[in-house]
Amino acid sequence: MSMTLALSSALNNLRANQTLSSVISRNIESASIPSYVRKDSAQATRISGGVSLGVQVVIARNVDERLVRDVRGESSASAALAAKADALKVYADVIGQPQDEASVASRVGDLKTVLGTLVDRPGDEVVQRNVVRTAGLLADRVKDMYAESRSTQTDADNRIRSGVDLVNANLKRIEGINKQIATGKASGRDVTDLQDQRDLLADQIAEKIGITTYQRESGEMIILAKGGATLLDTSANLLTATPFGTLRTADGTDLTPGDGNPTGMTSGELAGLYEIRDRIMPGFQDQLDQFAGGLMRMFQSADPTVGAAPNDTGLFTDNGAAFDPANVQGMAERIRVNPMVLPEAGGELWRISAGMHAAAPAPGGDNTQANRYLNAFNVALPFTPTGGLPASSTIANYATSMITIQQNVRTETEAQNESRQTTLETLRSTRSNRDGVNIDDELQKMLVVQQSYAASANVITTVKELMDRLIAI
Secondary structure, eight states: OOHHHHHHHHHHHHHHHHHHHHHHHHHHHTTTOTTOOOEEEEEEEEEETTEEEEEEEEEEEOOOHHHHHHHHHHHHHHHHHHHHHHHHHHHHHHHOOTTSTTSHHHHHHHHHHHHHHHHHOTTOHHHHHHHHHHHHHHHHHHHHHHHHHHHHHHHHHHHHHHHHHHHHHHHHHHHHHHHHHHHHHHTTOOOHHHHHHHHHHHHHHHHHSOEEEEEOTTSOEEEEETTSOEEEESEEOOEEEOTTSOEEETTOOBOOOOTTOTTSOOSSHHHHHHHIIIIIHHHHHHHHHHHHHHHHHHHHHTOTTTTSSTTOOOSEEETTBOOOGGGOTTHHHHEEEOGGGOGGGTOOTTHHHHOTTOSSOOOTTOOHHHHHHHHHTTSOEEOOOOTTOOSEEOHHHHHHHHHHHHHHHHHHHHHHHHHHHHHHHHHHHHHHHHHSOOHHHHHHHHHHHHHHHHHHHHHHHHHHHHHHHHHHO
16 A cells, blocks of 8 residues: 555544544433434445545434334324323312212202201291202302313313414424435435434424324425324425314315214324313213203202293203203203392292292291102102213212213223323333433444544554655655
8 A cells, every 4th residue: 555545544534533423422412312313323435446545434313213103103192191181180170079078969968968957947047048058059060060171171172273383383394304304315414413303393293193204215204194194295284273173284184083084183182182172071061961951850840839830940940941951952051049049139038948939938837848859869860871871860879970980081091191101101211222322332432433543643643754754765
């Protein structure tokens, strides 16, 4: 080998080792960043005219795409459960357990207790007032539960639109990064950091909506929703979510989860929020409407003064009207104590002992109507089956079953979420161990680079000494 060739090779090796050192330093510096993927540097021999000119360094990301897909898939499934669990916890904290003092089941028990006192003291105005007050607390509790379910729906709808905004923003950013990667790859530039950024954005999209990703030879990423709808192919196919409506792509594909929609989402936070908004909370509201209607029917049936005139009302009313089987939806929001027993509304307390539409107060010791009300608690009422609740039940058992079932939905969702979270963390740990940075390994690589650097430097020193001797001759 000529001295010129040796010098050229040594200088080339020095530059390669400088690049290797830079890559290793970047790995060590970024080791604590969760989204950072370890950069591997491979050396290849540079040959020109059949002559070796040293080495060149090729920087690459060694990523297991199957593992990445598994992590994203599990992240989507876990995010759907987490969204449901969070919403249900807030709702469940409000409705309480059946045995809680303020639960609707306890309020039914309280009303039964004070009616028992009314049987013993039917003419006592203090007891009559206590019955009316307790009935009001029960009606208020039903309305509170309904209001909380509506609030949970509204919160889910707001979160859906916030999530859609994030997905759209990330799709646009990936669209731009795709172009940079394609251009950089074509010109031989290092695009690994851009690929890291793109993967992080895709991971964030996967938490909102289940996706599948592919890469073209140019390095550009294609993103599809799990149902097959295209979200990104050269340009972003942005999403639009209408308030309490559907979720569609810009080309019109319906991604709204639901039976019979083959392109509907099945995973991701958005899917979980749609389930809360469109299925779970409406189901709870149906149960509450059935319960409110049951209360109205129960007290109307137990009062013989109801029915003498059209639209006669019992102790509980539908915003002042009698129970109407054709108008059950939203009844839990409209349930009220009959103003005919509310002194502040111009009513008379004695009607609780004589009947809502009695012409005059009952004799002081007449507990007939109070007994009718009390006995009504033992009568099974027909209900429209919904959410696993019985088709026939006493009002107290229906209240307990309703709260229990709604709480069970929460606990089952939380259990599923915890299991999914464990699986997700395992996959994330596997991905991090494989694609992340091991500082000890990087330091060992740095030692090898330093030794190679020193060897190349010795070659240059030796060539210099030889040239100095030649010049001196």
